[in-house]
Amino acid sequence: MSEHNFDLVVLGGGSGGYAAALRAAELGSTVALIEKDKLGGTCLHRGCIPTKALLHAAEVADSARESAKFGIRATLDGVDMTQVGGYRDSIITSKWKGLQGLVKARGITVVEGEGRLVGAKTVQVGDDRYTGANVVLATGSYSRSLPGLEIGGRVITSDQALQLDFVPGKVAVLGGGVIGVEFASVWKSFGADVTIIEALPHLVPNEEESISKQLERAFRKRGIDYKLGVRFQSVAQHENGVVVTLENGETVEAELLLVAVGRGPATQGLGYEEAGVTVDRGFVITDERLRTSVPGVYAVGDIVPGLQLAHRGFQQGIFVAEEIAGLTPIVVEDVNIPKVTYCEPEVASVGYTEAKAAEKFGADRVSAYEYNLAGNGKSHILETSGSIKVVRVNDGPVVGVHMIGARVGELIGEAQLAVNWEAYPEDVAPFIHAHPTQNEALGEAFLKLAGKPLHAL
Numbered sequence: 377m378s379e380h381n382f383d384l385v386v387l388g389g390g391s392g393g394y395a396a397a398l399r400a401a402e403l404g405s406t407v408a409l410i411e412k413d414k415l416g417g418t419c420l421h422r423g424c425i426p427t428k429a430l431l432h433a434a435e436v437a438d439s440a441r442e443s444a445k446f447g448i449r450a451t452l453d454g455v456d457m458t459q460v461g462g463y464r465d466s467i468i469t470s471k472w473k474g475l476q477g478l479v480k481a482r483g484i485t486v487v488e489g490e491g492r493l494v495g496a497k498t499v500q501v502g503d504d505r506y507t508g509a510n511v512v513l514a515t516g517s518y519s520r521s522l523p524g525l526e527i528g529g530r531v532i533t534s535d536q537a538l539q540l541d542f543v544p545g546k547v548a549v550l551g552g553g554v555i556g557v558e559f560a561s562v563w564k565s566f567g568a569d570v571t572i573i574e575a576l577p578h579l580v581p582n583e584e585e586s587i588s589k590q591l592e593r594a595f596r597k598r599g600i601d602y603k604l605g606v607r608f609q610s611v612a613q614h615e616n617g618v619v620v621t622l623e624n625g626e627t628v629e630a631e632l633l634l635v636a637v638g639r640g641p642a643t644q645g646l647g648y649e650e651a652g653v654t655v656d657r658g659f660v661i662t663d664e665r666l667r668t669s670v671p672g673v674y675a676v677g678d679i680v681p682g683l684q685l686a687h688r689g690f691q692q693g694i695f696v697a698e699e700i701a702g703l704t705p706i707v708v709e710d711v712n713i714p715k716v717t718y719c720e721p722e723v724a725s726v727g728y729t730e731a732k733a734a735e736k737f738g739a740d741r742v743s744a745y746e747y748n749l750a751g752n753g754k755s756h757i758l759e760t761s762g763s764i765k766v767v768r769v770n771d772g773p774v775v776g777v778h779m780i781g782a783r784v785g786e787l788i789g790e791a792q793l794a795v796n797w798e799a800y801p802e803d804v805a806p807f808i809h810a811h812p813t814q815n816e817a818l819g820e821a822f823l824k825l826a827g828k829p830l831h832a833l
């Protein structure tokens with residue numbers, strides 16, 4: 377057994393953990409970063425990056441399929457999933473190498489192996505013990521299932537869905553949240569028949585209702601089938617496929633069932649509770665400064681209750697490193713975090729929905745305006761429909777922006793600056809947007825709420 381001492385020991389090398397390590401090293405700390413698999417975690421290897429590569433390939437397939445509309449003669453002869461997989465993996469490998477280089481350049485000690493908390497501030501890996509003046513827990517999440525629904529065979533999660541080397545003929549998707557709609561979108565573009573099963577009344581049910589409804593219409597138009605407000609009951613697997621039975625007695629037959637009903641915190645068997653860290657239903661409980669119940673032990677990323685997003689993990693990691701260094705950084709609040717769902721059409725949002733803003737600030741103190749992308753030149757060129765809805769407090773700031781349309785994810789930066797800086801529409805309405813861009817649509821919404829509409833009534 378050998379003992380090693382560091383200023384900071386980080387358990388888990390995903391988005392939250394490696395961000396904490398990079399920032400702490402930059403601030404002069406000695407850092408041990410413990411990872412059992414590959415640096416980069418779910419986001420780089422099994423989440424954000426590979427799914428977005430598939431979504432981009434899907435967009436290329438759609439462009440080929442729809443080329444005649446633009447006077448371009450091309451045909452979609454097929455989708456070679458082996459080659460798509462090669463493209464996906466080349467991106468992962470290049471980002472992974474870049475990350476390894478960055479971690480090395482910052483002088484971080486990477487420890488390969490499975491770590492376990494064995495004392496308030498000590499992590500054991502094999503026979504070695506790593507003790508930190510401070511410790512960050514960042515062990516991430518896993519695809520969870522429903523009670524009694526076993527993953528295996530033709531019942532898969534996003535982990536297996538990302539690795540498929542064929543396009544299924546027909547897929548059933550359980551859960552119409554972010555993962556469900558992104559995979560439904562990819563598979564449809566690649567030529568599969570898709571049926572989504574969602575227990576709540578809308579797809580992407582955490583988004584603004586008018587945006588969810590537009591996504592439903594767009595999916596219907598694309599031929600993506602969905603069943604809303606109905607719960608899953610059981611699934612039977614047979615040689616060539618699955619039969620999914622819903623609570624209302626309906627059945628859905630498919631080659632595969634993708635289970636996308638959320639992700640659970642990966643905290644079991646890691647010694648957290650034994651070391652005195654409070655854990656509730658698997659999640660590590662922290663205060664707003666990300667301190668756990670054990671002094672000097674922090675938690676970041678998907679194991680902390682709230683939005684499970686890579687960029688939240690990055691910011692929480694940076695926050696903790698700066699907090700430890702005594703820099704009193706700004707608290708990371710979920711409501712200020714932008715969210716993008718990369719299906720076709722894309723959905724992007726930041727801040728309160730109109731209903732949540734009314735609850736928070738009072739219905740009579742909130743106004744909203746939804747600008748239809750039909751009025752935007754670039755949206756016409758992209759042949760997309762959709763809208764941008766801005767929610768404000770009357771005589772007060774922008775508190776929410778909600779968007780749907782092709783590539784609107786790229787517009788969320790401006791929206792999140794307005795929300796995070798608590799800008800009034802009157803402050804941002806005079807800012808000039810390049811023409812023709814879809815950004816102009818956000819400007820049009822700000823102009824309208826500032827009482828000076830241009831291309832709107």
Ligand SMILES: NC(=O)c1ccc[n+]([C@@H]2O[C@H](COP(=O)([O-])OP(=O)(O)OC[C@H]3O[C@@H](n4cnc5c(N)ncnc54)[C@H](O)[C@@H]3O)[C@@H](O)[C@H]2O)c1
Nearest residue numbers: 551552553554555556574575607608636637638639684716
């Ligand atoms: N683009 C992105 O930012 C991105 C992409 C992928 C995943 N993620 C994150 O990963 C996490 C997991 O994603 P997810 O889509 O699995 O979770 P989710 O919570 O977004 O969606 C799960 C959906 O499953 C539904 N559901 C649950 N039980 C059901 C049942 N018995 N029958 C029918 N429907 C049921 C829920 O109502 C919900 O809408 C999320 O936090 C998500 O934000 C983000």
